[in-house]
Amino acid sequence: MRRRFGQGLRIGVSGAAIALVKTSRWGGQRAVVVAEHALAQGAGAQQVAYALRAVLADGSWSRWPACVIVADDLARLWQVTPPAGAARMADLEAAAALRFQQLYGEPASGWQIAGSWDPARPFAAAAMPRALHDALSLVAAEHTLSLVNIVPQFIAGWNRWCGLVAADAWYGLVHDGVLTFGIPDGAGLGAARASQVPAGADASWLGAHAAREALRLGVAAPARLQLSGQVPDNWRGDAVQVLDDTGAGWSAAAALAATGSRA
Incomplete structure (x- = not known):
């Protein structure tokens, strides 16, 4: 398939499915779901690779x-305190690996780490x-x-x-019934x-939940929340800014793929 300027692909990978979304910054639909492929429960890396080949099979995506x-439940996220006097990347990588092992009780060698x-x-x-x-x-x-x-x-x-999150606000990502807050610390x-x-959670629950997390x-x-993803309509109000909207009727896998898109 010939690619026009500004077009790209987003691939969502969860434990349940893979989705392929085509995005475009200019002209036509901003995001289109191209293909999805369900995964069996507990699918491993090879099954994921097979599914990805399946969703890419019907198009010519070379150089796209x-x-x-x-999906976040397939990954891990943590904070690292750099060692005193750290001067090399190797020092920071070692600190991240050590903290990983302390938190999760396994060596970091089987994980791809970025920070x-x-x-x-x-x-x-x-x-x-x-x-x-x-x-x-x-x-x-x-x-290719x-x-x-x-x-x-x-x-x-x-x-x-993150560049648009105000000093008095928290960022939040809503996806498939899970809300993840990002609490800024300086830059x-x-x-x-x-x-x-919870089922039926409204704006009152959202405000109380943010207050509880702040206390913990x-x-x-936060004075307000800046949210992206699958934001419920009944959360919207003066204290909530919706940064983007997931396509109406999209599956969880397609919404996953679109996360962070600039299209």
């Missing part, structure tokens, strides 16, 4: 830029299983995609919107907190 968005590396202040790190990362990279290479990144969903949303991400959204973290409650 592609972003892969991995907002900073030798002077605590920074955020994220990881996904190395086997999954390698399988996705392999299929992208087979189809121009792979931009492979990133957990929350990080994709945060990277897209960076200070903490991320994920919670299941020992920080001031």
